[in-house]
Amino acid sequence: MAPRVSEEHLRQRRADLLKAAVAVFMERGYERTTMKHVMEAAGVSRGGLYQYFANKEDLFEAVLEERLEDSAEETDRMLEEASSYWNLLLKVMFGGETVPDAEMDPLAASSLEFFITGRNDERRRIYGEKRYDLGLSIYRKVIEAGQASGEFSDYYEGELVARSIVTFFDGLALDHAILPEEKVRVKDQSEMLVDYLKLALGVSSS
Amino acid sequence: MAPRVSEEHLRQRRADLLKAAVAVFMERGYERTTMKHVMEAAGVSRGGLYQYFANKEDLFEAVLEERLEDSAEETDRMLEEASSYWNLLLKVMFGGETVPDAEMDPLAASSLEFFITGRNDERRRIYGEKRYDLGLSIYRKVIEAGQASGEFSDYYEGELVARSIVTFFDGLALDHAILPEEKVRVKDQSEMLVDYLKLALGVSSS
DNA sequence: GTTTATAACGACACAAGTGTCGTTTTGTTA
DNA sequence: TAACAAAACGACACTTGTGTCGTTATAAAC
Known part of the structure; x- marks a missing residue:
């Protein structure tokens, strides 16, 4: 053909x-x-x-690459229509909506698999790091910008807060991959994370 | 022979x-x-x-089973010498020490691998759930006991707090498996988790 | 309509891992 | 110390997945 x-x-x-x-x-x-x-x-x-x-x-990797491009564009778009850093952070975390839902990337489980089974492979580990850094940097930028503007408290190092978000989402993705829907309680746990971030970043409740 | x-x-x-x-x-x-x-x-x-x-x-599975027995005994031992529920919680979380360190179970990564690659296999999924429930129940019991005694606030459902702990540790284990030591910052992140739990459970800082 | 470069095809050879099973070896018992 | 039951052995047959490569079919160029 x-x-x-x-x-x-x-x-x-x-x-x-x-x-x-x-x-x-x-x-x-x-x-x-x-x-x-x-x-x-x-x-x-x-x-x-x-x-x-x-x-x-x-x-x-081609699959991952393709999807990364998609989400990168989406993030850029969101960066512009942000009304506050807190709002922006929520949008980045929950994809457009500022309220946590129970949706998860249906490819997330396979990605975890890809990186965890390849953790002893030089090439794949480096690639995994690159991706992790990329995901992290989105959160870090928003948080650090919010701290610089005074909207967020800088009691905690911005990068550390960003890492915690990523860690928590990784755990959520992992549990979501392994456990039945009703056990993970993605929505409830996400709401707890939001409460926590409010405290950690000194945001008065909306 | x-x-x-x-x-x-x-x-x-x-x-x-x-x-x-x-x-x-x-x-x-x-x-x-x-x-x-x-x-x-x-x-x-x-x-x-x-x-x-x-x-x-x-x-x-035999390997996992063997190690579970070891840690079950350890937990029972800790349950007795507990001076407060908060202290007990810390001990359960960080294994004896009440202060977070950067140590992780060296078999954790392989376990994650085992369960995540087998997530479409009926048998393995059930086994994974059983293990998750077991791990969860330890935290849940301590937290609910603490809430019943009045030492902990019951603002959040005890089980949900327990799930968050497990989720966070799962994420930590995952990142630790994939990333180099210095990037994960297990200790810093663990300390943040402790701060968070203090707030969520209404524990005055020690 | 003929030519041509090459996309698409699928048979094949190879590699890696698995579980079995007939044979050998060796504690134990009488 | 002879006889035996079964632990340990390792060759083997089988399965599954991979990447290659010579062949075939066809869209574009002339």
Whole structure:
């Protein structure tokens, strides 16, 4: 269906493969999916898939990369329409809404799997760190900006507060991946986190 | 080295296999270790290992089980010498010491791996839940007892506070597994958690 | 409409791990 | 010390997943 390139068709096919891959990774997780699963989901031959991605790791990283771009744009957009740093922080934490809900990224579990099983692999560890830093920096910037403006207390080091948010969300994602919905109580726990942040950052209750 | 049983030698051999297995799992993680690795570490043949454990999953569960027994005894011991519920809570959280340190269970990462990669497997998920509940119940009991005695505020539901502790520690374990020591700041983050619990449980600073 | 570069295909060879099972070895018992 | 039950052994057959590569089909260029 495509000899001698055509640029757009190449991009399209790659996008189709990624889309199929995302669905499979969500369904089966990282370790348990094989290239064959993706091939079948995408309706593509072995060679067809390997033409675009050298192996499963490469494929998964491409998936992560794609989704990171999406969320980066979203964050930029939110940075502009922020009315206060506290509000902005809530938006960044809960994605648009300023109120915690029970939604979690359906690919989060597979990502955790990807990084934790690869923790002894040099390449993957470095990549994991990069991603962690990126996620952290979003929170850190908002908090430090809020502290600089005087809206937030600087009793705690901004970076440390940011790390705690990330840690807590990581734990939430982990428990959410393993436990049934009703046990994790994502919403309740998120609300507690918000209460805590109010105290830690000296924000008077809204 | 052992025909027609002898009871003690059987137990001993099993213990030796488990010891070797723990070392390997710590070193390599769950997914990346094979039965062969354990065989070599224990200096035992293939058949010798399979005589005691039906497969890797069975082996790892045996490892977990063994360590759970150890810590259960430790917890019981601590329950008796508790001077206050707050103190007891700290001891349970940080294992004997009432001050957070940067130590983490060296098998924690492999456990996370075990449960997260097996999250789509019925059997393993049930087992994971059981373990989670067990860990949770320790915190829940201490907190609810403290609330009943009036030492702790009951502004937050005790179980929810307990869940938050577990979630936070899970996140910490996860980040610790993936990131280099200096980035996670286990000690600093633990201290923040303690500050938070003081507020949430209405404990005046010691 | 012919040519051509190459995307897509799928059979294949290879590697890694698993669990089994017939054989060997060795405590234990009589 | 002879006989035995079973612990320990390790070769083997099997399964699963991977990445490659020669072949085939086709969109674009002429």
